[in-house]
Amino acid sequence: MDAAFFERPAATVAAELIGHVLLVEGVGGAIVETEAYDRTDPASHSFSGPTKRNASMFGPPGRAYVYRSYGLHWCLNLVCEPGSAVLLRALAPTQGLDTMRARRGLADPRRLCAGPGRLAQALGIDSLYDGLPLDRMPFAWGAPEGPVSVAATTRIGITKGADTPWRFLLAGSAFVSRPLPKSR
DNA sequence: GGTAGGATTCTCT
DNA sequence: GAGAATCCTACCA
Numbered sequence: 437m438d439a440a441f442f443e444r445p446a447a448t449v450a451a452e453l454i455g456h457v458l459l460v461e462g463v464g465g466a467i468v469e470t471e472a473y474d475r476t477d478p479a480s481h482s483f484s485g486p487t488k489r490n491a492s493m494f495g496p497p498g499r500a501y502v503y504r505s506y507g508l509h510w511c512l513n514l515v516c517e518p519g520s521a522v523l524l525r526a527l528a529p530t531q532g533l534d535t536m537r538a539r540r541g542l543a544d545p546r547r548l549c550a551g552p553g554r555l556a557q558a559l560g561i562d563s564l565y566d567g568l569p570l571d572r573m574p575f576a577w578g579a580p581e582g583p584v585s586v587a588a589t590t591r592i593g594i595t596k597g598a599d600t601p602w603r604f605l606l607a608g609s610a611f612v613s614r615p616l617p618k619s620r
Numbered sequence: 621g622g623t624a625g626g627a628t629t630c631t632c633t
Numbered sequence: 634g635a636g637a638a639t640c641c642t643a644c645c646a
Contacts, residue, residue, distance in 0.1 A: 471627070473627075479627070481626090481627080484643090488643085488644080489643075503626090503642095505628055507626085508630095508638070511627065513627090524632095525627090550642085552628070553629060591627075592627080
């Protein structure tokens with residue numbers, strides 16, 4: 437996984453990330469759910485231009501953008517083209533299950549990383565990871581083990597641009613935060 | 621200096 | 634299924 441992978445539209449990167457394995461300090465699993473955001477998207481933090489908070493989104497591609505949601509949760513994004521990013525919403529845990537269980541205080545692997553906040557907590561993501569390059573430690577990547585079936589739907593939990601079909605998930609996976617886009 | 625908003629999750633009924 | 638919890642950042646005065 438080199439930086440060039442991310443130097444493309446967020447929606448393209450988001451779709452191709454499905455099935456890839458992401459490890460943070462040896463803990464992680466296969467990505468099963470992502471969302472794309474870019475500069476022209478009213479739901480994106482970058483829509484109103486660069487600010488101190490979203491500075492990472494306008495930095496070099498292939499970096500992490502970490503932000504706080506509702507004052508409680510951390511969300512991990514992967515920066516693509518300037519002003520665009522891919523939000524990791526869920527992954528299927530494969531490495532470091534014990535570590536994730538301990539961090540989440542939860543045994544059910546299906547709920548371990550199903551959702552942006554849960555995923556970040558399970559991987560130990562916090563503000564210290566904001567702006568870190570994704571092509572070196574503590575991040576590690578693996579290619580999909582086989583063919584993946586990617587489904588595109590509308591995004592979740594946002595108030596603007598909610599009809600843009602930029603949520604990508606691994607079809608049939610039991611680890612996504614929501615199998616189908618219902619009202620939320 | 622003060623206020624509003626935010627891409628969520630958990631718990632209880 | 635509905636409601637509460639919680640805190641940092643941006644923006645306006």
